[in-house]
Amino acid sequence: METEENSIRALKCEQSVLSRADGSVMFSQGNTVVMASVYGPLEAKIQKELSDRMYIELNYKPKTGMPGVAERGKEKLIKTTCNHIILTNLHPRTAVCITVQEMQDGGTLLAASINAVCLALLDSGLPLQCLVAAVTCLVDKKDRIILDPCISTVKEGYKAMFTFAFDSQKYNLILSHCEGQVPYQLFQKAMVLCQKASHVIFDFYRQAVLRKFSNELL
Amino acid sequence: MATDHKTLQPLEFYKTFLDRKSRPDGRKLLEFRKMTLNAGSIGTADGSAIVKCGNTTVICGIKAELAAPEREEPSKGFIIPNVTLPSLCSSQIKSGPPGETAQAATQFIAELVNNNIIMDLETLCIKVSKWAWVLHCDLLCINLDGSLLDACVMALVAALKNLKLPIVSYDEEMDKLISNPDEKMGFDTIKQPVTSTFSLFDNGILISDPTFEEEQLAAGLTSITMEGTSVTHMYKPGGCTLDEKQVKKLIQQSELKTKEVARLIEEACSSSIAER
């Protein structure tokens, strides 16, 4: 069961695209395009204020229509991931407002929005404990694991689709979200594959930051 | 004095228990709470079940209706789950529009149902692109004491097994549905996924089937849904990290619970009340 396509699609990102946001990024992974913006730390509303740490508010905006229950599910996933990677106890009684806007659905929306939020946080200069990289992989009908599937392979139908996110220190699992049913060994194999693929994304982060500061230093 | 310590310094109070590998309610770290299941207890619902995992109690009531299937999937019926947390179930839940926990739980159950894990939606279709069954599964949590997803999935599966629908046939020329009320269609052959929730502490300790306080104090939460030996869903919404060893340990632990619950559901559907 070799995996023919084991590379991550082309990654492109442009940071500080929004002038008024503290951190913002337009991120694209293959033809999935997501925009993320970070406003904060700002003054929290009275009832939302936490006395010992920063309150994180996250809104996920779909391309068309109003955010529904599915978007609320995604919001909770990304929000608890941010709660882990941002050092929230350094800014008690404040709030940060993170917005994720879907621009184009190329199949792996959840992974792309997590990577976009991580880049936006990098751009905003908030204190982070570690970085996070999310990878999606798909097990098609013939039990082949396809990494970072594009929308056409997803539309063909699949047995299962996994999204894993790893931290940059020990590459441990931070977030996992799966659809579909698959035997345990295949699940384990998919996770290990995604873990290796997350290195590609961490290197991309390093280059993005390098590119950003290089033209500023010139 | 213990109750003061618990309210003033909840985390330290709990850590003293964790160091001795036990928990305030006397359970070991990876031990599940007592589960009770009672199928078919609501007369007005087509299928119903009440599940009690420890103190967390969820009632699932299914009402069936008829509707035309969608154009893109003309041969599929619908299962519409809806998890409601009334303010009756815990002091933290305010009355008003559903909060984040309720919507996240509804989304979790919707994903489980939509990709044919529990049952094939084609069986709900009566006449392709004309008539299909719509099952409104309402999951009502009446006491929230942690690991809500475990109780919801078990209640939904038990209620679906308990569901009885009249057999309906489509009459071509009269363009009408004929149903003979005495014959009932059961759904005993559906697959039975089982969810087990664990909460993770930053010093690497994993505990299973957390209560409401344990969920608040924990650094992370994960729910693994399995069916037999295959993994259906590993839902880990962020929180502290897990390495492969820990993931393997969690999956073995939830395999144990899967057998336990499968037997419980079998017992419940034969007699009406079962306990472990």
Next chain:
Amino acid sequence: MSGNELLSDQGLRIDGRKPNELRRIRCSLGIFSQADGSAYLEQGNTKVLAAVYGPHEIRGSKSKALHDKAFVNCQYSTATFSMGERKRRPRGDRKSTEMSTHLEETFAAAIRTELYPRSQIDIFVEVLQADGGNYTACVNAAMMALVDAGVPLKDTVVSCTASLVKDVPLVDVNHVERSGGSPELVVSILPHSGEIVYMSLTQRFHIDHLSKVLDTAIKGCKDIGAILNEIMKGHLTKLDTSLQAS
């Protein structure tokens, strides 16, 4: 559903009860860990849950705070699977808000609210299966939950319905009898002092019958009160050993 089906000539009702016979009552207390007080009540096929939180700090708008007594906040909601066909909005519709205000007025009269100034007592009621007499089952369940929560009450509150078919008063009306167009008198009383706290009548009947139907309803309330007291005492004797020690 004409009269003679509701009441056969031998004087039996549809479900085989005699006109002055109550439906079977089953009740259990202290069934939830999260609530301060909770109760589950079955009256015939009507199944109701009640939970009490409080007295705690005023939540939401501060305008509701009463400086000298507690503010009683009730919420009545029916489960979507509790009726024949699926109910779209379990809480927001007019009938639920009306029921909630009636519950609030009933219990504001019964609870000794002057002991807890500027605080709030929440009573939540959920109807799991509705077979007529929903309001009465809710009042009885909420009262048992308040007793379980240890909230001081001036007196217990008991509620019962009564109807009139072929000049024969029926007590504890179920859904079939109510939807048959026969009148329904709902009464809530404080049994020891005999005061009527809440009374409502749907449909019409002649004024001469009023006293007859009202007496049946009040007698029904007193019988239900006696049954609930026994259940309360049974529950307390179970806890008695711990009471002896304290």
Next chain:
Amino acid sequence: MTNKESDKCLICTPGQRICLSDNQYIGGAGTYTRQGYITSCLAGVVKVTSQHDKRILIEVRSGKEQTVVPSAGDVVTARVTQINPRWARCAILCVKDIVLAEPFRGQLRKEDVRATEKDRVEMYKCFRPNDIILARVLSLGDAHSYVLSTAENELGVVIAYSEEGTPMVPVGWQEMQCPKTYVKELRKVAKVLPETISNENATGV
């Protein structure tokens, strides 16, 4: 109710008349007098205790610890949630020794912190968020919070956490020290001896 001491204790329900309230009987907790009768307002066991002045006290005790609301004059345990130069906002956790199911909101004004030189109090030198304090309820206050005071020696900070997060040890009635980093922080310390402190520290106070 007959006067004889029935061996099986009497269980009463709310609204049940217990006995005539005359000078010989007085109603205690869980009862109230109505139309000349002592009536019980709880479901519980009737406790008959005869007092030293030969009058008999009738009480009703229910299984649950009775629900209580902070009232003026009670000593309460609270956690400080918010500080600003004029007042500190806190969440009242326990009243006397009964733990509340849910915290009530309390406010400690600057002039109620100390009995001596009331006006030269600096709040940040006395309290920090997340400290556990003992305070007395002065009054019900305005619509949404109770007015608290720590103007006595036994009232003030009982448990405080240092920057590093470890519980600190009081070393004076104005200072507390972190056992790990030995950093001294200013607090308005309550002169109560928390059990966790061994005796030889007490002499240092």
